[in-house]
Amino acid sequence: MTTSQAAFNASAGTSPVLHLEGVTRVHGRGAAEVHALRDVDLKVYPGEFVAVMGPSGAGKSTLLTLAGGLDSPTAGRVLVEGTALGGLGRKKLAEVRRRSIGYVFQDYNLIPALTAAENITLPRELDGVSTRAARREALAALEELGIAQLADRFPEEMSGGQQQRVAIARALIGERRLVLADEPTGALDSATGESVLALLRARCDAGAAAMMVTHEARHAAWADRVVFLRDGRLVDESVSQDAGSLLV
Amino acid sequence: MSIRHGLLALLDQGPRYGYQLRTEFEARTGATWPLNVGQVYTTLGRLERDGLVAPHGEDEDGHLFYAVTEAGRAELRSWFETPVPRTNPPRDELAIKLAMAVTVPGVDVAAVVQGQRKHSMKALQDYTRLKGQALLADSGQRTDLAWLLVLEQLIFQTEAEIRWLDHCESRLTQRAAEPPVPQGATEAPAKPKRRSRL
Incomplete structure (x- = not known):
């Protein structure tokens, strides 16, 4: 989706998939108190790909952890598809995490004893979807990402780039519309990393929302918006225009 | 940026006229460094003066064609073989x-x-x-x-x-x-x- 389309979503009243509202996270107390995030407001809309950059210790990972409901803010709210994560019990929170949010990590985090298709179907089966229906969904997802032939391979039988594609398929299975990615290309060579980013970009163009933490400007540049964090504050953001106006 | 060598490289693939050279130059560089037709003709004039290209007739629409000379080919080969100098850092x-x-x-x-x-x-x-x-x-x-x-x-x-x-x-x-x-x-x-x- 182009930025103008994402902006259109915002103006047309489409709700954000992810909404951080005045989020502050303080670790420790007293003299050891560290403000990892200070009053951060951020919305990510369907079709939007947002990259988070900033120096080490700026709060990038904390932001991703809070967005994924793996940690709670000291102040402020985190909403995923309109549901405030703070008000949920443990069981319900686990359900939202499983149904709405997909994660992509630097080291892929596939379960070694399961095939690509089984890795993808696991969260769906935990959600009560039948094995057969889940497998059908997984095959469709692999097909869409152009890696249908990997369905029955184990992680150790795949290259890093192939494993990361499977991880993206897993992140977007079922009704999940939000992908949270932590340095997803960190372990890949430049060309493979780029194809993974192009894939993430394409999934966003097809309607998903993604937030990716990275320290590489060249990787962040695949996003519609790049936000900069410094000392726990969102200090700036850069928005891509529609291409074409740049070189003519 | 060497328009001169860029034009020689295009002419090395066969005779061309000015507007055609401009279009092909921009097709390869995506109009990153736009050329106007005037620049193309001025450069062709200098290349001709230096004996690197020569006029190669006109078509029925009146397009004046140019072709690369042997000296032009040698100049082009030498351009490809010589690294772009980095002795003077560009003013940044x-x-x-x-x-x-x-x-x-x-x-x-x-x-x-x-x-x-x-x-x-x-x-x-x-x-x-x-x-x-x-x-x-x-x-x-x-x-x-x-x-x-x-x-x-x-x-x-x-x-x-x-x-x-x-x-x-x-x-x-x-x-x-x-x-x-x-x-x-x-x-x-x-x-x-x-x-x-x-």
Whole structure:
């Protein structure tokens, strides 16, 4: 989706998939108190790909952890598809995490004893979807990402780039519309990393929302918006225009 | 940027007329460095004066064709074989601006760095978007590859600038944490000894 389309979503009243509202996270107390995030407001809309950059210790990972409901803010709210994560019990929170949010990590985090298709179907089966229906969904997802032939391979039988594609398929299975990615290309060579980013970009163009933490400007540049964090504050953001106006 | 050698390279593939040269030059470089037809004819005039191209007749529409000469081919080969000189660093406005910003009192250097980073990041996003489009439109032809390489050069150059800006920022933070240099020393012109700390 182009930025103008994402902006259109915002103006047309489409709700954000992810909404951080005045989020502050303080670790420790007293003299050891560290403000990892200070009053951060951020919305990510369907079709939007947002990259988070900033120096080490700026709060990038904390932001991703809070967005994924793996940690709670000291102040402020985190909403995923309109549901405030703070008000949920443990069981319900686990359900939202499983149904709405997909994660992509630097080291892929596939379960070694399961095939690509089984890795993808696991969260769906935990959600009560039948094995057969889940497998059908997984095959469709692999097909869409152009890696249908990997369905029955184990992680150790795949290259890093192939494993990361499977991880993206897993992140977007079922009704999940939000992908949270932590340095997803960190372990890949430049060309493979780029194809993974192009894939993430394409999934966003097809309607998903993604937030990716990275320290590489060249990787962040695949996003519609790049936000900069410094000392726990969102200090700036850069928005891509529609291409074409740049070189003519 | 060598328009002269660019035109010789195109003419090496067969005789062409001015407008055609302009179109083909831009097809390979994606109009990154737009040429006007006037520049093309001026350059052709100089190439002809130097014996590197020669007129090659007209077609029924009155287009004046040029062809590369043997001397022109030799010049082109020598261009490909010789590295682009890097002896004189190109004047970089941003480097000059930051060098001035850290020495002029009252300038918010961090703001200069951040403002530039935002601007360069946006350019990098735009180039990357164009690259995404170029990859989708790639028909496997050599001109598509040429355009992709030019775009990637812009991407790597912009990325290098952003990395340098990140480095400037951590350098500034590091400096801010150090004890201040005594007042007299800050007034003195920078000596090689002090510069080595940078």
